Amino acid sequence: MLPRTSPAEEAGRFNLLHEFFEAQADARPQAIALVIEGRRITYSELEEEANRLARYLRRRRVGPGSLVAMLLPRSLNAYTAILGTIKAGAAYLPLDPEHPADRISYILRDSHAETLLTTASLASHHPGFHGSVIAVDAEASSIRSETHTRLPTGEIELGPDDLCYVIYTSGSTGRPKGVQVGHWSVCNLVKAEAQVFQLAPEDRVCQIPSLSVDLSVE
Numbered sequence: 001m002l003p004r005t006s007p008a009e010e011a012g013r014f015n016l017l018h019e020f021f022e023a024q025a026d027a028r029p030q031a032i033a034l035v036i037e038g039r040r041i042t043y044s045e046l047e048e049e050a051n052r053l054a055r056y057l058r059r060r061r062v063g064p065g066s067l068v069a070m071l072l073p074r075s076l077n078a079y080t081a082i083l084g085t086i087k088a089g090a091a092y093l094p095l096d097p098e099h100p101a102d103r104i105s106y107i108l109r110d111s112h113a114e115t116l117l118t119t120a121s122l123a124s125h126h127p128g129f130h131g132s133v134i135a136v137d138a139e140a141s142s143i144r145s146e147t148h149t150r151l152p153t154g155e156i157e158l159g160p161d162d163l164c165y166v167i168y169t170s171g172s173t174g175r176p177k178g179v180q181v182g183h184w185s186v187c188n189l190v191k192a193e194a195q196v197f198q199l200a201p202e203d204r205v206c207q208i209p210s211l212s213v214d215l216s217v218e
Helices: 007-011 017-027 043-059 076-087 101-111 140-144 183-196
Strands: 032-036 039-042 067-071 091-095 115-118 132-135 163-168 178-182
Touching: 017 032, 017 043, 017 076, 017 183, 032 043, 032 076, 039 043, 043 076, 043 140, 067 076, 067 101, 076 091, 091 101, 101 163, 101 178, 163 183, 178 183
Parallel strands: 067 091, 067 115, 091 163, 115 132
Antiparallel strands: 032 039, 163 178
């Protein structure tokens, strides 16, 4: 019998952030991936929702080289948006709806994000955004009509050196500045944490930081 690999050893195979999640969805589809809003979401359920969104984004011409700004409250939609965006080959830029509107507007302009993934209500606060707006609530039925299967690997030309996400600094010493992080860098972080913290399938992680700060990537 071959020895069972540890989570850290298993994680060593991956060079794209979403590959970690997809491996769990394949190996443990009925395990709980997320507990939020009083709901328990399995890896299979979250995988299917993210795949639908990824296909919808591709239909809207979002893919490698695209930057998708996410203006969503902490919710199932937010985690689906992160996974769906990187599965589509794009990079994501998380924005906190609790932040001042002028900060959000500045980041949307400064980042040159082509797409804003948000809700119809939040979109109405930023009429100056000139890119493509996708309201996940208003367009829910169209997103749900997409196939739930994973996009073929060969269809997304994405490598470890490609951009994974952009997070803006607080701006406490001046204007907020966008920090670009590639898949290679964040994958190294995940691999190191799996080893240092000896994470196991039965562990739970409490997600406290706002999705708009780098600590949330953990």
